[in-house]
Amino acid sequence: MLPTTRQPPLSEILAAADQVILGKSRQTRLALCCLLAKGHLLIEDLPGVGKTTLAHTLARLLGFQFSRIQFTSDMLPADILGVSVFDRDRGDFRFLPGPVFSQVLLADEINRATPKTQSALLEAMEEGQVTTEGETRPLPQPFFVIATQNPSNQIGTFPLPESQLDRFLLRIELGYPDHDAERALLESGGRREQLPMLAARLTCSDFAALQQQAAAVHAAPALLDYLQLLVEATRADPRLVHGLSPRAALSLLAAARAWAFTDGRTMVLPEDVQAVLPAVARHRLRLVSGNQADGEDIAALIRAVPLP
Amino acid sequence: MVKMVKATSRARPAVALEHGAVPWLLLVATVTAGPHVTHLPWWLSLLVGGTLSWRAWLWQQRRPLPPRWTLALLVIGTVAAIGWQYRTLFGKDAGVALLVVFMALKPMEMNSRRDALVVVMLGYFLLLTHYLYSQSIPTGLWLLAAITLLTAALIRLHGGAQPVVTVLRHAGLLLTQALPFMLILYLLFPRISGPLWGLPQDAYAGLSGLSEQMAPGSISRLIQSGAIAFRSRFDGEPPEKSDLYWRGPVFDEYDGLTWHTRARPGGSATPAPVVEGVGQSYAYSSILEAHDRRWLLALDVATRLPPDSSLAPTLEAVSREPVRVRSRFSFVSSTNYRANVIEAAGILEQALVLPEGINPRTRALASEWASRPPARIAEAALAMFRNEDFHYTLRPPLLGRDAMDEFLFDTRRGFCEHYASAFVFLMRAANVPARVVAGYQGGEINPVDGYLTVRQSDAHAWAEVWLAGQGWVRFDPTAAVAPSRIEQGIVAALPAGEPLPIVVRLDADWLRELRNRWEAANNTWNQWVLGYNPQRQREVLSRLGWRDPDWRGMTASLAVLCGVALLIVTLWTLPRRLAADPVQRAWRKYCTQLGRRGISRAAWEGPLDFAQRVAREKPDLAALTSEAAGYYAKLRYGRSARTEHDLRRLRQCLYRLPPRRRNNA
Numbered sequence: 001m002l003p004t005t006r007q008p009p010l011s012e013i014l015a016a017a018d019q020v021i022l023g024k025s026r027q028t029r030l031a032l033c034c035l036l037a038k039g040h041l042l043i044e045d046l047p048g049v050g051k052t053t054l055a056h057t058l059a060r061l062l063g064f065q066f067s068r069i070q071f072t073s074d075m076l077p078a079d080i081l082g083v084s085v086f087d088r089d090r091g092d093f094r095f096l097p098g099p100v101f102s103q104v105l106l107a108d109e110i111n112r113a114t115p116k117t118q119s120a121l122l123e124a125m126e127e128g129q130v131t132t133e134g135e136t137r138p139l140p141q142p143f144f145v146i147a148t149q150n151p152s153n154q155i156g157t158f159p160l161p162e163s164q165l166d167r168f169l170l171r172i173e174l175g176y177p178d179h180d181a182e183r184a185l186l187e188s189g190g191r192r193e194q195l196p197m198l199a200a201r202l203t204c205s206d207f208a209a210l211q212q213q214a215a216a217v218h219a220a221p222a223l224l225d226y227l228q229l230l231v232e233a234t235r236a237d238p239r240l241v242h243g244l245s246p247r248a249a250l251s252l253l254a255a256a257r258a259w260a261f262t263d264g265r266t267m268v269l270p271e272d273v274q275a276v277l278p279a280v281a282r283h284r285l286r287l288v289s290g291n292q293a294d295g296e297d298i299a300a301l302i303r304a305v306p307l308p
Numbered sequence: 309m310v311k312m313v314k315a316t317s318r319a320r321p322a323v324a325l326e327h328g329a330v331p332w333l334l335l336v337a338t339v340t341a342g343p344h345v346t347h348l349p350w351w352l353s354l355l356v357g358g359t360l361s362w363r364a365w366l367w368q369q370r371r372p373l374p375p376r377w378t379l380a381l382l383v384i385g386t387v388a389a390i391g392w393q394y395r396t397l398f399g400k401d402a403g404v405a406l407l408v409v410f411m412a413l414k415p416m417e418m419n420s421r422r423d424a425l426v427v428v429m430l431g432y433f434l435l436l437t438h439y440l441y442s443q444s445i446p447t448g449l450w451l452l453a454a455i456t457l458l459t460a461a462l463i464r465l466h467g468g469a470q471p472v473v474t475v476l477r478h479a480g481l482l483l484t485q486a487l488p489f490m491l492i493l494y495l496l497f498p499r500i501s502g503p504l505w506g507l508p509q510d511a512y513a514g515l516s517g518l519s520e521q522m523a524p525g526s527i528s529r530l531i532q533s534g535a536i537a538f539r540s541r542f543d544g545e546p547p548e549k550s551d552l553y554w555r556g557p558v559f560d561e562y563d564g565l566t567w568h569t570r571a572r573p574g575g576s577a578t579p580a581p582v583v584e585g586v587g588q589s590y591a592y593s594s595i596l597e598a599h600d601r602r603w604l605l606a607l608d609v610a611t612r613l614p615p616d617s618s619l620a621p622t623l624e625a626v627s628r629e630p631v632r633v634r635s636r637f638s639f640v641s642s643t644n645y646r647a648n649v650i651e652a653a654g655i656l657e658q659a660l661v662l663p664e665g666i667n668p669r670t671r672a673l674a675s676e677w678a679s680r681p682p683a684r685i686a687e688a689a690l691a692m693f694r695n696e697d698f699h700y701t702l703r704p705p706l707l708g709r710d711a712m713d714e715f716l717f718d719t720r721r722g723f724c725e726h727y728a729s730a731f732v733f734l735m736r737a738a739n740v741p742a743r744v745v746a747g748y749q750g751g752e753i754n755p756v757d758g759y760l761t762v763r764q765s766d767a768h769a770w771a772e773v774w775l776a777g778q779g780w781v782r783f784d785p786t787a788a789v790a791p792s793r794i795e796q797g798i799v800a801a802l803p804a805g806e807p808l809p810i811v812v813r814l815d816a817d818w819l820r821e822l823r824n825r826w827e828a829a830n831n832t833w834n835q836w837v838l839g840y841n842p843q844r845q846r847e848v849l850s851r852l853g854w855r856d857p858d859w860r861g862m863t864a865s866l867a868v869l870c871g872v873a874l875l876i877v878t879l880w881t882l883p884r885r886l887a888a889d890p891v892q893r894a895w896r897k898y899c900t901q902l903g904r905r906g907i908s909r910a911a912w913e914g915p916l917d918f919a920q921r922v923a924r925e926k927p928d929l930a931a932l933t934s935e936a937a938g939y940y941a942k943l944r945y946g947r948s949a950r951t952e953h954d955l956r957r958l959r960q961c962l963y964r965l966p967p968r969r970r971n972n973a
Contacts, residue, residue, distance in 0.1 A: 220945040267946040270914035306911030
């Protein structure tokens with residue numbers, strides 16, 4: 001039989017997160033996987049379903065330094081990256097780092113900001129460093145962005161272009177809570193106040209070790225065959241404008257590894273790939289009809305590719 | 309145990325036919341039965357079309373099929389009608405009609421996949437019957453397409469819904485793979501002379517060509533056909549066009565209206581003819597279309613003949629059996645010859661007989677000439693045709709009782725048969741032995757393949773006179789009237805507006821070119837595909853370096869070659885099959901077994917997901933499946949460790965499955 005013992009800190013973290021975010025254990029686990037795979041996370045859903053709570057909870061449980069930016073349409077890049085101010089005592093300019101200099105940056109409602117501001121953040125995500133006023137400053141390690149965005153059909157949004165969506169390893173949707181979870185939420189009167197009480201379960205170095213272990217989960221040739229077949233199927237699918245890029249394939253593998261790791265396995269199975277595929281692929285695939293691929297499209301894609 | 313055996317021996321429940329597969333089968337029925345419409349009675353064609361349309365309508369409306377008794381009535385009624393139409397239920401036409409009816413009616417009771425298979429198999433058989441009617445290149449191409457469609461229908465029946473293009477491509481691939489075997493079988497399967505089974509009596513109906521008698525109009529009727537009579541290829545230069553007299557039946561009996569070939573007693577009653585070629589001789593071979601007569605249409609006169617044939621007493625080459633399939637014959641002929649300088653008395657006497665009491669004016673003219681030497685009499689007759697106002701036309705006026713008198717003195721318009729018979733009548737009346745010879749004159753070289761093509765429209769009749777010391781000498785009165793007929797062919801000789809077949813009278817060069825190419829392609833097809841007989845097979849094999857093959861050797865090498873081909877295919881695919889991981893095989897077997905127990909793994913389903921689903925749906929198999937899935941996942945997707953042990957455990961899971969239970973045993 002397969003060893004299915006989950007790493008104790010991971011299962012603890014997931015259990016604790018489930019206490020805060022009720023009935024969303026799959027999304028919580030995907031979010032954790034995203035961080036384990038060293039990727040940035042995009043959470044897209046309506047306001048008020050708990051996007052920010054999820055990001056906040058994870059940051060606290062993992063013991064990360066956390067900052068938050070609420071994006072607005074009048075925001076400038078300097079509001080994120082930081083500005084140099086003249087220090088009268090030293091007769092010199094001093095750099096005041098912006099909120100981006102933290103381990104977990106919660107970028108709330110990223111699609112409310114103008115493209116210029118968005119791209120300043122996305123550049124930081126990609127490079128792991130910030131260049132302002134001719135000087136390059138490294139960001140802290142690890143550096144994660146958990147961005148939330150409203151569905152783009154809401155008023156006053158600047159949808160992220162596809163090239164920038166590609167920077168996010170996973171995109172998840174939370175959806176409404178189910179009946180029981182909502183009742184529990186109503187009875188307890190909201191979860192925000194629990195957040196400050198959450199104790200960190202890990203140190204930064206612990207998490208780095210977990211990341212390393214997750215990256216070392218075995219992907220057999222047979223599994224890579226399957227993964228390639230899936231990626232090729234997206235490229236051959238006439239309903240899609242274009243298929244998954246090689247970077248997306250890498251993301252898929254990394255996410256599947258992390259998913260297997262959170263399941264306590266030392267090997268990736270096709271099930272892992274299938275489990276993370278919607279979160280990896282949906283924001284990267286566009287249908288010929290103009291919409292983004294929905295869950296049913298991805299499920300059909302999975303069903304069309306037999307295991308090799 | 310006994311119970312189980314009983315249960316398994318029961319017939320499997322029929323697999324229902326998919327709704328989406330029905331159009332394929334209707335197409336199969338249409339394609340296989342449809343072209344037979346050209347020779348079926350009209351009511352049958354109507355019935356077939358109506359039934360198939362009805363079935364298509366039922367399919368489209370998703371209505372139930374008609375009840376059995378309707379079909380039974382329909383079958384009985386149609387079979388009776390066919391019996392009444394053909395006066396038999398056997399033979400080519402009636403048999404094909406029956407098959408077509410079955411093909412049209414079977415879709416009406418097509419509920420299960422088994423019924424659909426019957427339709428497809430019947431289709432394959434029905435396809436074969438098309439060869440009884442036509443063996444041309446278009447038929448071959450069309451049957452190839454039909455075979456692809458039938459195979460595609462089979463694939464569709466078993467493979468479920470898939471895009472049409474995929475199905476067709478799959479069928480094409482299968483047929484392409486069959487091609488090497490087809491070629492081996494074609495080249496090496498021992499050929500049998502003649503058809504494999506006796507063809508029915510009506511098989512040779514409708515062949516055109518010269519016949520044993522010549523009435524006014526019989527040759528001009530033949531000329532209406534552009535069909536090919538035979539093709540010849542000379543080993544060297546062909547003779548002049550004006551020397552191309554292809555000798556057919558000889559008519560030496562006249563009843564006042566019709567010329568006949570006199571039935572001669574065979575054997576020793578008439579001596580073998582003696583011919584002596586003078587000057588150049590020509591070697592050539594002819595591919596003769598079937599005409600169901602014995603004459604071989606050799607160039608006049610043949611000095612060397614193919615086996616199983618001989619020169620008749622009247623000098624035409626004849627084979628032992630009527631030519632019923634397209635055949636190839638090789639001859640040597642001399643266009644200058646001395647034939648039967650010493651002739652049997654019986655033949656000379658016959659060559660003078662005329663019916664009494666008719667054509668007095670002609671007789672009178674002949675008796676004026678009778679005192680001259682025979683050669684001069686013939687000259688005089690030719691001079692009369694040449695110098696007086698005679699016309700060569702395909703549309704002569706009708707002649708009465710004294711046909712020769714009316715033709716020679718009144719109408720003076722006629723075709724080769726008129727001139728030849730008038731000439732012979734004159735000769736006989738002047739006491740010179742003479743007879744009518746029918747055959748073909750001329751022909752046209754097809755520049756594409758170099759074959760001289762002779763058509764029915766080249767049919768001709770001329771005369772022959774026996775002169776002492778010279779034997780039989782050809783006189784062609786038509787040449788005296790219309791020299792261009794002999795020198796340039798019939799198109800040049802006839803005035804515009806005469807009813808000639810279109811293929812013969814092609815004005816545009818490109819059309820002529822097209823016709824030549826098409827006929828050359830047909831010729832190749834005839835020789836290499838249709839005419840691939842034992843002789844041809846021996847030629848091919850000896851060209852491949854195998855001298856003198858017999859059927860035993862051919863059968864043996866056929867078996868060996870097919871074996872080798874199979875072996876190559878096996879060797880080609882075996883490594884892949886062996887390489888197919890033992891782990892994969894063990895897991896697939898396990899999943900197949902679960903499938904027989906009512907829960908099958910989807911092709912995309914991973915092992916753990918499958919095990920979870922089994923746990924939900926078949927709790928009694930949950931533990932074992934979860935174990936097997938665990939081993940499989942570890943073996944296939946894990947780092948390789950303890951592989952043999954795990955593989956053994958995975959295989960054991962297969963044997964630990966509980967035996968299948970039948971719920972209604």
